[in-house]
Amino acid sequence: GAGVxxxxxxxxxxxxxxxxxxxxxxxxxxxxxxxxxxxxQGLEFLIYFQGNSAPDKSGLPxxxxxxxxxxxxxxxxxxxxxxxxxxxxxxxxxxxxxxQFFGPGTRLTVL
Amino acid sequence: GIQVEQSPPDLILQEGANSTLRCNFSDxxxxxxxxxxxxxxxLINLFYIPSGTKQNGRLSATTVATERYSLLYISSSQTxxxxxxxxxxxxxxxxxxxxxxxxxVLVKP
Numbered sequence: 001g002a003g004v005x006x007x008x009x010x011x012x013x014x015x016x017x018x019x020x021x022x023x024x025x026x027x028x029x030x031x032x033x034x035x036x037x038x039x040x041q042g043l044e045f046l047i048y049f050q051g052n053s054a055p056d057k058s059g060l061p062x063x064x065x066x067x068x069x070x071x072x073x074x075x076x077x078x079x080x081x082x083x084x085x086x087x088x089x090x091x092x093x094x095x096x097x098x099x100q101f102f103g104p105g106t107r108l109t110v111l
Numbered sequence: 112g113i114q115v116e117q118s119p120p121d122l123i124l125q126e127g128a129n130s131t132l133r134c135n136f137s138d139x140x141x142x143x144x145x146x147x148x149x150x151x152x153x154l155i156n157l158f159y160i161p162s163g164t165k166q167n168g169r170l171s172a173t174t175v176a177t178e179r180y181s182l183l184y185i186s187s188s189q190t191x192x193x194x195x196x197x198x199x200x201x202x203x204x205x206x207x208x209x210x211x212x213x214x215x216v217l218v219k220p
Contacts, residue, residue: 033207037152043197045207056206089152093208098142098161098201100208102154 002026004103006092012109013082021077021106025094032075033100034067038088046090049075082110113138113202117211124188124218132183132214134198142201143174144208145183149194157183157196188218 005024013019025032034046045059049069060066064083069075079086087110093100114137124130136143145157158165158172160181165172169189174181185192195215199208 035208042212043199043210045209048206050206059207091154099144099156099159100142101156102146104151104153107152 004092004094004101006090006103006106008106009104010107010109012111014111015084016081018078018080019082019108021079021090021108023075023077023092023094023103025073025075025092026096026101029094029096029101030072031095031100032069033093033095034075034077035091035093035102036088037091037105041088043091046077079108082108084110086110113140113200113209115198115200115209115211117196117198117214119214120212122214122216124185124192124216126188126190126218126220128188128218129184129186130188130216132185132196132198132216134181134183134200134211136179136181136198136200138179139203140176140200141203141205142208143181144199145172145181146197146199147192147194148197148213154197185216188216190218190220192216193218 032049037043048056064080067077089105091105092103116135146154160174162176169186171184195213198211
């Protein structure tokens with residue numbers, strides 16, 4: 001079946017602009033996660049959604065970052081007023097049990 | 112939070128060689144996964160292995176949860192095995208994977 005999909009695959013933006021990144025999890029997976037991979041910080045957790053429960057936002061680096069998950073499926077990660085340090089690959093994962101499956105990522109470049 | 116350390120950081124192999132990658136973690140875990148990140152950046156699931164031993168083709172993994180480490184074995188390495196291997200764990204508090212720094216593997220023909 002289809003895996004986790006993310007769009008766009010690449011995004012170049014100017015400093016100060018807002019961006020939206022999309023994640024479509026594997027059908028039937030109740031949990032959805034966002035991670036970020038950057039050169040200096042490695043792979044780090046951002047936010048976690050599980051069903052209708054309140055999301056775990058403990059990994060979001062600043063209040064410029066927010067995420068929502070509509071209808072228990074698709075999720076959007078929004079970064080407002082982008083900064084150059086936001087440049088990274090943003091990865092989405094989903095799971096039904098404990099094993100997580102990752103999408104191909106969105107490479108964000110902030111000029 | 113839980114700490115994850117991988118060793119070695121870099122590994123150069125001749126095609127056909129065997130190797131062992133290690134992952135140490137600092138606390139009890141509910142989940143441990145090994146991933147291979149291919150040249151395009153995709154994280155490929157290798158093993159879900161919070162304890163015990165599993166094998167998949169030329170790859171196998173063992174996790175000794177009581178001693179807080181996991182090993183990934185690559186046998187008869189091929190050039191397509193090149194890439195970065197990540198160990199990631201989910202602690203008892205749950206909700207997220209904490210990744211190690213990875214082992215970069217280069218298999219030379």
